[in-house]
Amino acid sequence: MTERSSHPNMYDCWLGYRPLGPEALAADERNLLSRIAVVGVSAVLHTAREELLRGLAALTGNEPLSVPWQTEQPHVVIAAPGSAEAGAAWGTLGRGPAGLRPGEDEVIALAELPGRSEGPGSRRIVITGSTEAACLHAVFAFLRRLQAGQGTGGLPAAEATANRLRMVNHWDNLDGSIERGYAGKSIFFADGQVTQDLRRVTDYARLLASVGVNAVSVNNVNVTRAAARLLTPAHLPRLARLAEVFRRYGIRVFLSISFDSPIVLSGVRTADPLDPEVGTWWRRQVAEVYEHIPDLGGFVVKADSESRPGPAVYGRSQAEGANVLAAALRPFGGIVVWRAFVYNCFQDWRDRSTDRARACYDTFMPLDGDFADNVIAAIKLGPMDFQVREPASPLLFALRQTSQAIEVQITQEYTGQQKDLCFLHPQWHEVMALPATVAGEAGTLAGAVSGYPTGRPHGGVTGVANVGDDPSWTGHVLAQANLYAFGRLAWDPVTEPRAVAAEWVAQTFGIAEPVFSTVLQMLLESWPIYESYTAPLGVGWMVTPHHHYGPDIDGYEYSRWGTYHFADRDGIGVDRTKATGTGYTVQYEAGQAALYEDIASCPDELLLFFHHVPYTHRLKSGKTVIQHIYDSHFDGAAAAQRLLDTWLTLAGQVDPARFENVRGRLELQVVNAAQWRDVVNTYFARKSGIPDEKGRRIF
């Protein structure tokens, strides 16, 4: 394992607290921050205290004293839920003694109370939350404010999370490899076993807790026969120790399971969810798991998807499949995160009537209401698969009687693989902010996802992890921003990308200029840049098959994966209209459906996702499609070069390890962008025969 010692700046990510300058804190603030107290005793509160101590020591340059909570001196106190201190804090916020309001699941608070002495400047700051984990989250929120230079003012402040499930999914294999991993080997598994060196896991749990993540699934959703055995005593004792680490940080562990576990792990000859023997088997197996991990979050399941086993094998519905697991988990408070990524991956490319984009809605919408209450349908952000640009999945807007989570991909499978810079929060945020009718009222997709307006018992956000054992965790140092932003988005989908990115830059590189503004700007430009030199106008794919990095325009055009662009000498795009195409647009609410159906109103950036148009079609920008392709690819590659040039201006202002890490990756990005530019432009110039208006070099 790569140790922190060799690359502390990379390794610490956004928790590498830098000392605050003398101007950042007044003397009385420093005095206040020099004492900490805790009301309550528990493992999580202990963690909260340790984190507060560690953060304040680094930020202020002085290790705080631990004091009794009754002290009369100024201090910071972590107050357990239900304590008098907490009640008083909630009172200053106009909340009842428990802190929670109707429709809230977790809330954190920072409040200022008068000190117990009468002296001037006598005060105390109370850090609390509706749960012990919320207290920990509140500690990190407090430290974040300090690091950003906000001092101790502006209190009281409370913040309720928008999502009950804030989950990171690892696609880690028992052999230590990571499917779609671009940052080294697994931090959980090696050589077929759960790791016993838990130092790195502990540091990871800190990072996740610091942004409010409360759930982590540790193994790949593509469950091998070997990984299916994680449910057995062969692995459970070590898994329990892993769960213990996360538990101290308020995070519940989930396991990805194979739907045919009854067959793989025992003598049961079927995994038919309606077979009584199967139900019995799951109940017994789940009970055994909970003996080792009493607070296991539950299971993540990829079923009937990309050749994974599932209920369809037995003629059963997705709901029937999920519910047999839900029944086994219910007594223990566990839930099923059932992935909605179900489609035909043996499609005949010759068949234009089948549309992969329709599959998720067509499969799940008829089952709305059939899922048990402790099932969450995990629905990918778009209807295809984590492309740089997709419309939001229509199923996200439509489900009413099913708890759901929106699934995003933090790991950059299709967005540069942590070689190319691509800060993904803007994409996620844009989708979460889409208008949606929720429980009959105008709202946003974020509201629908949360499940609160529809009274669902669950709801939230899941993201596929981008972390490995690389010294930087994420391979590309700037890709740490995506992990940070994921947690912040899951907690609070409303805050704008600029604000989230600024938080991350401030904590990771500090607020000194020009580094702060330069990095911030690079992050915010990066997604549009990546989009501009890859597949145009929402059509997606065009990537090298299998590993998905770099261009191969026809790489998936004649394959079984349902991912086509239909480019011919005259035009390009997929007709998904009701009028003349696959009818996919009908899956949206009427307003959105009409928007996409009409070529005149369909947004440019999604034009080719919804329509097949001639290369000479004029976009709203006034450009033809072909000229847009040329322009965006020349511009995108030039912008990639500018990212590198910009970074190079920071030489000497960023520590050498991180500077070189980013420089090296930006250099790869420049090469990749040039390859995309030339391949895409050449492909379309050869096919369309239409020259670039500006006469630039196409091959």
Next chain:
Amino acid sequence: MTERSSHPNMYDCWLGYRPLGPEALAADERNLLSRIAVVGVSAVLHTAREELLRGLAALTGNEPLSVPWQTEQPHVVIAAPGSAEAGAAWGTLGRGPAGLRPGEDEVIALAELPGRSEGPGSRRIVITGSTEAACLHAVFAFLRRLQAGQGTGGLPAAEATANRLRMVNHWDNLDGSIERGYAGKSIFFADGQVTQDLRRVTDYARLLASVGVNAVSVNNVNVTRAAARLLTPAHLPRLARLAEVFRRYGIRVFLSISFDSPIVLSGVRTADPLDPEVGTWWRRQVAEVYEHIPDLGGFVVKADSESRPGPAVYGRSQAEGANVLAAALRPFGGIVVWRAFVYNCFQDWRDRSTDRARACYDTFMPLDGDFADNVIAAIKLGPMDFQVREPASPLLFALRQTSQAIEVQITQEYTGQQKDLCFLHPQWHEVMALPATVAGEAGTLAGAVSGYPTGRPHGGVTGVANVGDDPSWTGHVLAQANLYAFGRLAWDPVTEPRAVAAEWVAQTFGIAEPVFSTVLQMLLESWPIYESYTAPLGVGWMVTPHHHYGPDIDGYEYSRWGTYHFADRDGIGVDRTKATGTGYTVQYEAGQAALYEDIASCPDELLLFFHHVPYTHRLKSGKTVIQHIYDSHFDGAAAAQRLLDTWLTLAGQVDPARFENVRGRLELQVVNAAQWRDVVNTYFARKSGIPDEKGRRIF
């Protein structure tokens, strides 16, 4: 290891001698064949006797008696070179007592001599050769005649081989995998070691010896660090046992070596061939190898090719690289087989001036005369890489002062991977029969390759093996024909494909109809069929990158491998002319150069290899290029279906194991051919916009 016992018919290949019917042999012939004698004692003669015994026992149904060679009764005698019996046999052929004539290296003979008694029908048949291995080859030739129903007539007969080196190259890795292997795991290596179970190796040596192969390289030319250690005592004892098996069959073992072995295996800091320390290292290491394997054939080397180390790393020529090895091997009679497959595999696809087809000639022709006498340049049949259709490599015609071997690929990397049927002898034979000026006289390429006319000390044919531990050896039972045909071609490049295929079918399935004629016809049609549904008119490639099975028209179009088709909306092909293209045509002799240079004379099947033409260009067939593409792909896929239909008519007439093996693979071929048809036709219809004249279905 899969044993013969489970699938004897597959396993025995063409050596599954079937009893001859009563009509096949007269009574006096059966009498003659019931006694065998041997003159001379050696391991190879012992093998020859064992093979004769085994073959005659199976063919006649009676185990022959071993008799002293002085017997007066009719018998068959294997006569060692130099024996009086051999001398007498040569005498009946008008040859001197040693058998060899000037310019011959190995000759085999079958002769009839009168018996030592005076009785009617008293005679003996002498089987001999110019070497002990030749005696063994003569035994197999004799058995072949019998199996084909030719009896014991038509003697005397002598046959000199055309090639001194007849070599099979294995791309087997120490872990048991086989690069470009389509028939299971290695029969030489497993788990990082040379195998100790030599039964299968023995059976393989029999197969090779039966068709005259006299050399085998056992490990992959892409030599890993682990495989570099084959040169050391870590592996030499086991390798010696492997070599002992082959030695008994007259076959010398070669090793593929890494050019940077001095670095990999020792403390030498360079592999610079002109560094004295390097020369010393090689001499010492080679001496150690020969202590274990005194008759090692030598080394096979892939250097400066596809990222393999080589002399170019040190600014040295290919000759300087080869010669340091040659000097080390010379004292032991070893040779260097130096692959001429050197090209830039990091080409920029944007650069149309670089032509991979030129690389081999451009690199090696200036070095003609610089190579040591015990170096053989192994030159691939075509200038690119084992495509279904290529012109012959111009270097093969041009070298005068360098020994050469033509390298073919028996394993069907680009020709169907032993799923699709593709009998390759017609391709090899066609190239060997090309007119060539050799030593100032009109001849054929086969003559140039042999090296005899130019007085070279070496010359021959090498082929990449298609064999693994599959029960059938080759995966596809009918792919056994390629291994057989390779050996026969190497021995005798003149015999026509029909005759070679007929030999194989007769020995493998028998001469009973309809099996004999049906299988024969399927073999002979198979190469044109495979060509017709894959890349058109000699342009090559269009395969799925890396694994090379199935179509991906642009799969290599924007890559670094130098393999492009340059299709745009107007036309397709690579301009390799002197007038307007890369100038590759100039590498040929004047007549051939003119043939290819002129679009009017360039053969249709190579048109797109040499010229970029519009889709509307008319071929000599009268069809346009685009219509030829459509027609050949519709026809080719239909022909693949016919192959399957034809095979199905043999149900019940071929043993079930072989019948099902071939049926299963032909079913895969039908699917593959349909995919090629539809992808190629759709690609070009979309690109050209020109409809099929016959209005067939294109997607």
